[in-house]
Amino acid sequence: xxxxxxxxxxxxxxxxxxxxxxxxxxxxxxxxxxxxxxxxxxxxxxxxxxxxxxxxxxxxxxxxxxxxxxxxxxxxxxxxxxxxxxxxxxxxxxxxxxxxxxxxxxxxxxxxxxxxxxxx
Amino acid sequence: xxxxxxxxxxxxxxxxxxxxxxxxxxxxxxxxxxxxxxxxxxxxxxxxxxxxxxxxxxxxxxxxxxxxxxxxxxxxxxxxxxxxxxxxxxxxxxxxxxxxxxxxxxxxxxxxxxxxxxxxxxxxxxxxxxxxxxxxxxxxxxxxxxxxxxxxxxxxxxxxxxxxxxxxxxxxxxxxxxxxxxxxxxxxxxxxxxxxxxxxxxxxxxxxxxxxxxxxxxxxxxxxxxxxxxxxxxxxxxxxxxxxxxxxxxxxxxxxxxxxxxxxxxxxxxxxxxxxxxxxxxxxxxxxxxxxxxxxxxxxxxxxxxxxxxxxxx
Numbered sequence: 001x002x003x004x005x006x007x008x009x010x011x012x013x014x015x016x017x018x019x020x021x022x023x024x025x026x027x028x029x030x031x032x033x034x035x036x037x038x039x040x041x042x043x044x045x046x047x048x049x050x051x052x053x054x055x056x057x058x059x060x061x062x063x064x065x066x067x068x069x070x071x072x073x074x075x076x077x078x079x080x081x082x083x084x085x086x087x088x089x090x091x092x093x094x095x096x097x098x099x100x101x102x103x104x105x106x107x108x109x110x111x112x113x114x115x116x117x118x119x120x
Numbered sequence: 121x122x123x124x125x126x127x128x129x130x131x132x133x134x135x136x137x138x139x140x141x142x143x144x145x146x147x148x149x150x151x152x153x154x155x156x157x158x159x160x161x162x163x164x165x166x167x168x169x170x171x172x173x174x175x176x177x178x179x180x181x182x183x184x185x186x187x188x189x190x191x192x193x194x195x196x197x198x199x200x201x202x203x204x205x206x207x208x209x210x211x212x213x214x215x216x217x218x219x220x221x222x223x224x225x226x227x228x229x230x231x232x233x234x235x236x237x238x239x240x241x242x243x244x245x246x247x248x249x250x251x252x253x254x255x256x257x258x259x260x261x262x263x264x265x266x267x268x269x270x271x272x273x274x275x276x277x278x279x280x281x282x283x284x285x286x287x288x289x290x291x292x293x294x295x296x297x298x299x300x301x302x303x304x305x306x307x308x309x310x311x312x313x314x315x316x317x318x319x320x321x322x323x324x325x326x327x328x329x330x331x332x333x334x335x336x337x338x339x340x341x342x343x344x345x346x347x348x349x350x351x352x353x354x355x356x357x358x359x360x361x362x363x364x365x366x367x368x369x370x371x372x373x374x375x376x377x378x379x380x381x382x383x384x385x386x387x388x389x390x391x392x393x394x395x396x397x398x399x400x401x402x403x404x405x406x407x408x409x410x411x412x413x414x415x416x417x418x419x420x421x422x423x424x425x426x427x428x429x430x431x432x433x434x
Contacts, residue, residue, distance in 0.1 A: 012133040012261065074182040077275035082282040084275065087246065087347040089253035093275025100272075 003029040004054060005037045006047040015047050067104065076101060123330075130331030132257035133264045137203045145330055148323065149260045150206040152332055157197035158216050158223035159248075163240070164190035165404050166227050170237055182280050186241070189277065193270050200262040217405040219392045224248070226309050228389045228397030235288060235298040239306035241281025242351075247313045247344045249274045254340070259331030282351070289355035296356065303357045311363060311376055312386050314341035345374040 007018040018037040023029035026048070033048045059066040073079045077094040078101065084094045121140050135141055141149075164187045171187060174180035198209040207215075215221040226244045231237055252274065256267045288299045314337040327333040335343075345365065352359060359365065363380030367373070388394045392401065 014265075072181075072185070074178060074280075075185045075276060077279045080276075080279035080283045082279050082286060084279060086351060087250065087278075089249050089271065090246075090275050090278050092253070093249075093271055093273075094279070096272045097275060 001025075001029075002051040003033065004049050004051050005033040006049070007037055007041065007043050008045040008047075009042050011044050013044070015045070018046075020051065021048075126330050130259050130329065132259065132331070132334075133261040134259045134331060136261040141204070144326070145332075146204040146206050148327055148330065149263070149332055150201050150204050151323065152327060153197055153201035153204075153260070153263055154207065154212050154215075155222050155224075157194045157201060157212065158221045159227060160190050160194035160197060161216065162223045162227040162400060162404065163245075163248075164194070165400060165407075166229075166231060166240055167237070169231070170234065173234060175234060179284070186277050186280065189273050193266075193273075196266040196269060197263075200260070200266045203262045204260070213408070216401070217408060219398065219401050222390065222392065225312055225386060225389045226306075228392075228394050228400055229309065230396060230400060233298075233302075234284075235295075235302040236306065238281050238285035238288065238299075239302055239310070242278060242285050243281075243306070243310050243348060244313065245274070245277050245281055246348055247310065247340075249278055250344045250347070251314075251335075251340050254335040255333075257334045263332075285355055289357070299355075300357060303352065304360050307360055308363055308381055311341075311365070312381055312383075314338070314344070316383065316386075317341070317376055317378055341376070342374055345376075346372075349374070 001022070001024060002020050003023055004020045005018045006015040008015045018041075021029060021032040021036050023032050029048050029050075030046070033046050037043065038046055057064060077084065077090075077097050084090045121142060123142055123144060126135070126142060126145055129135075135145075167183060167190070168187050171180060171184045174183050198212055201207065201212065202209050212221060216223075224244075226240065231240065249271070252267055252271055256264055256271065258264050258267070285299075288295050291299075317338055324333065324337070328336065349359070349365070364377040366375045366377070368375060385394065389397055392398065
């Protein structure tokens, strides 16, 4: 049986997928997870989850369009030309959106070279 | 954990569902997050009519995206509140429908036309955003996590709100007059957004002491006026003489004259007894009842819910 392992590096961090382990039961899964994923890399806490309990939605799946298949510029702060710098929290929000947008663009361009088109 | 320990350890994202939190903390956090969640939902209902009334397709798309976001924020926050083990999401939604759930003063007033929309989308959402940014440092971690996502999305809302404001402020003379009228109607409510000055509320001190709140309402109001009053002026909006707001240069502080504001109305609103607010609550309740069949159809399908199987069940 496969168990997926999520590692939290430091207290207050989000849990990030670290990998998986084979184990016949929960107790051993927890032990193997520690050995495999928390021995050298810094870890504060682990989540160990039976793979069968995880539902996956993949962007390649039939009828799935992550982020939609239509243009949605209107959803982004960057689409509006008013000045965001008058308030720190608005500027922060826009910076985060810009980073997410850039990442999406990057994935869309790199995806095109190795796959059959993609959704974008 | 006892209250003294909570107060000593209080800090950003310090406590989560695995900590054994005292009842007093869990109740204070529930009260605060439930209020916040209710406000997201009721705010969405204030903006919703403008999905239909938007003057262009671009605006229609953006307004519907915002309404959708706000409902999503409400859902995130009910989850963060539910984690405290005091109330379930259903209980909180029932309280909202019954008129027992409290929410922000500005969302008790329906908007009468498009000119009033930027009063909510720019000024009120801007005030909320200012507050929410400080809550990324709240001590209840699930609340802070919800805030990460909310603040990420909210920048679009405020900028779209300002875009509408700018469009109207640079429109015809009639546009500008109607915008000024809308501003004068909303300005006192916006000033009351952060409650009375020198907040005497008993909840406030405790929430600060245990790190749920990280900034007082007075400081938030001041920070809000610092950023948004110049914006109003930039767009040619005339700040009404009353209620008086006086800037003290030496202390970089805006003094709001309490006696110029209608606190009877504010507290009537806060108790959910204001007629317009009752109308908004009833409107949402009717919408909830109207889609009861959808929930029944969905819940009927999941007779065998996923996620209940044990590891051995594989």
